[in-house]
Amino acid sequence: MDACRNAAHRSAWTVDVRRANYSAFNGYHRTPSPYSQVRCHTCGAVWRTKAAYVDELPDSPPRRACRACAGAADTACRICHQAYCGNCLTDHHHEGYGSPATG
Numbered sequence: 001m002d003a004c005r006n007a008a009h010r011s012a013w014t015v016d017v018r019r020a021n022y023s024a025f026n027g028y029h030r031t032p033s034p035y036s037q038v039r040c041h042t043c044g045a046v047w048r049t050k051a052a053y054v055d056e057l058p059d060s061p062p063r064r065a066c067r068a069c070a071g072a073a074d075t076a077c078r079i080c081h082q083a084y085c086g087n088c089l090t091d092h093h094h095e096g097y098g099s100p101a102t103g
């Protein structure tokens, strides 16, 4: 996706994944990378960049990013209240439904 180029949106930019990426090719484990994933909460743009401005941007609120793939989370686990996208939530289970989540 193209980067947000509207300077007026800049205050709405946050960093989803800082200098790393999550790839399906390695099982969504965090892999160090010079690139960070930035999100504009005004227009919804998501892009990857290694520009210096990333250092000045805040981290995205955790509930906005899927815990598993760091994509946009559109739902949350009813048990542990972590944010997940629909796909990852399907694969997300707790042993002993209703017991407190650890970690």
Ligand SMILES: [Zn+2]
Pocket (backbone or CB within 6 Å): 004, 005, 006, 009, 040, 041, 042, 043, 044, 045
């Ligand atoms: Zn924008």
Ligand SMILES: [Zn+2]
Pocket (backbone or CB within 6 Å): 066, 067, 068, 069, 070, 071, 084, 085, 086, 087, 088, 089
């Ligand atoms: Zn996900």
Ligand SMILES: [Zn+2]
Pocket (backbone or CB within 6 Å): 077, 078, 079, 080, 081, 082, 092, 093, 094, 101
């Ligand atoms: Zn859960």
